[in-house]
Amino acid sequence: MKWRDSVELALQNLGGSTSLDRLYEEVRAIRVSNNDTTPKSLEAVVRKELEYNSSDSSNWQGDRDLFYSVHGIGMGVWGLRALISETPLAHDIELPETTGEAVRLEVTTNRIIRDTDMTKKVKALHNNECQMCGGFIELPNGQKYVEAHHIIPLGAPHNGPDTPDNIVVVCPNHHAMLDFGCITLSKSLLKNAVGHCISDASISYHNQAIFLSS
Ligand SMILES: [Zn+2]
Numbered sequence: 001m002k003w004r005d006s007v008e009l010a011l012q013n014l015g016g017s018t019s020l021d022r023l024y025e026e027v028r029a030i031r032v033s034n035n036d037t038t039p040k041s042l043e044a045v046v047r048k049e050l051e052y053n054s055s056d057s058s059n060w061q062g063d064r065d066l067f068y069s070v071h072g073i074g075m076g077v078w079g080l081r082a083l084i085s086e087t088p089l090a091h092d093i094e095l096p097e098t099t100g101e102a103v104r105l106e107v108t109t110n111r112i113i114r115d116t117d118m119t120k121k122v123k124a125l126h127n128n129e130c131q132m133c134g135g136f137i138e139l140p141n142g143q144k145y146v147e148a149h150h151i152i153p154l155g156a157p158h159n160g161p162d163t164p165d166n167i168v169v170v171c172p173n174h175h176a177m178l179d180f181g182c183i184t185l186s187k188s189l190l191k192n193a194v195g196h197c198i199s200d201a202s203i204s205y206h207n208q209a210i211f212l213s214s
Contacts, residue, residue: 017079
């Protein structure tokens with residue numbers, strides 16, 4: 001089996017994303033079971049395959065873009081890019097068709113749902129399932145839909161960081177409950193995933209500044 005295929009299969013076996021240490025172990029096990037070579041340089045070869053086949057790396061060969069680095073190169077957590085899903089646009093985002101006359105629309109936005117390359121990666125780490133309840137919305141194409149909530153909100157007056165440690169992956173219900181300050185956050189009640197750790201500062205900020213106790 002080609003090295004690239006061993007790495008891809010290992011990531012699939014490990015649920016789509018994992019730390020380098022677990023990846024080395026799984027690649028070794030796959031190669032042993034296929035009677036493939038397991039040289040002393042196995043770890044370096046695995047890292048090379050990840051970088052050659054990832055547009056996140058400056059060593060990308062430009063051919064296949066199979067892997068993504070979760071927190072940037074050097075942070076030791078990698079995933080399968082095929083599992084990062086593009087969220088389709090909701091139907092109500094399209095403007096109504098007009099008959100030539102200009103239509104004046106008044107739009108009020110009370111909540112903002114952001115989906116960036118980084119939040120897609122963090123959602124993929126959690127297999128697109130809510131960290132609070134395990135729930136998600138199943139879209140017509142079979143894809144799981146969840147949202148990324150910035151615990152310390154971005155922008156004034158909160159100015160939270162746009163980093164994975166300030167993000168919790170949640171279903172739309174839990175997202176709204178967090179945005180509106182209906183519920184507290186507790187790290188011990190959140191589902192964990194390798195490669196994603198929420199900062200204690202973000203959790204405390206939510207409970208002290210966002211949660212509205214009645
Ligand atoms: Zn939920």
